[in-house]
Amino acid sequence: xxxxxICSVHGPxxxxxxxxxxxxxxxxxxxxxxxxxxxxFPFAMKPVSDSPADSRKDSPQxxxxxxxxxxxELHHRTRNSLHLIACTLQLQSRQxxxxxxxxxxxxxxxxxxxxxxxxxxxxxxxxxxxxxARDYLSSLLQDLHHALLxxxxxxxxxxxxxxxFVLDSDTLVSLGSIVAELVTNAVKYSRGNVNVTLAWQxxxxxxxxxxxxxxxxxxxxxxxxxxxxxxxAHHLCTGSGGTLTxxxxxxxxxxxxxxxx
Numbered sequence: 001x002x003x004x005x006i007c008s009v010h011g012p013x014x015x016x017x018x019x020x021x022x023x024x025x026x027x028x029x030x031x032x033x034x035x036x037x038x039x040x041f042p043f044a045m046k047p048v049s050d051s052p053a054d055s056r057k058d059s060p061q062x063x064x065x066x067x068x069x070x071x072x073e074l075h076h077r078t079r080n081s082l083h084l085i086a087c088t089l090q091l092q093s094r095q096x097x098x099x100x101x102x103x104x105x106x107x108x109x110x111x112x113x114x115x116x117x118x119x120x121x122x123x124x125x126x127x128x129x130x131x132x133a134r135d136y137l138s139s140l141l142q143d144l145h146h147a148l149l150x151x152x153x154x155x156x157x158x159x160x161x162x163x164x165f166v167l168d169s170d171t172l173v174s175l176g177s178i179v180a181e182l183v184t185n186a187v188k189y190s191r192g193n194v195n196v197t198l199a200w201q202x203x204x205x206x207x208x209x210x211x212x213x214x215x216x217x218x219x220x221x222x223x224x225x226x227x228x229x230x231x232x233a234h235h236l237c238t239g240s241g242g243t244l245t246x247x248x249x250x251x252x253x254x255x256x257x258x259x260x261x
Contacts (some may be wrong), residue, residue, distance in 0.1 A: 082116035118176035160197040171261040181229040186211040211253035
């Protein structure tokens, strides 16, 4: 599998851009000298010149290391900001006397914490590009078990054995978001264990989430009948060119998500 991933970060007064084919040849970070927000990043940013002298100072390996450090720091700050937002929502929930408002705030806080966990699993191991998909998903399921069920629960979140492969970080973010929503839905509305199957099939990623509940009613449409979590998973799949399919004939809860990187 080959990926040609282009990532860019744009903000007031600075632009960071790189591609997997060009990262070893060229890297530019250009903060505007007049911008008061150019000091947002705590690490040094300097333009890399095309001149031979500057090329001797900054080797391609050094440039790549600087870029990886900047990306990791950015996602570290993103994770911390998400945790702060979730804590704010939880505090607001506790102060509200309206039960419906408290429920909505708690759901929003849990969903934001799920996104924060995705960033944590992606970037705390020091890898910012490609990672083993199964290792990432196994770690995420352990974290979801702790958050949704607790250490004393007899229910299990299981990842079925399968072939090992790697995915780029952008695809892993989408995968983590989809799995988090599907597993959360299964834990909330079904019973028994939740089993997750992950496979790479001819250019697309397939995830099947099975539970031991009674399943979905005939004619259930995730785009029309589902709650916000399933609709979000459906949007992430279809937005990539994939699908989200619910098997109403399985006799238990079974959802298949297809994601096209």
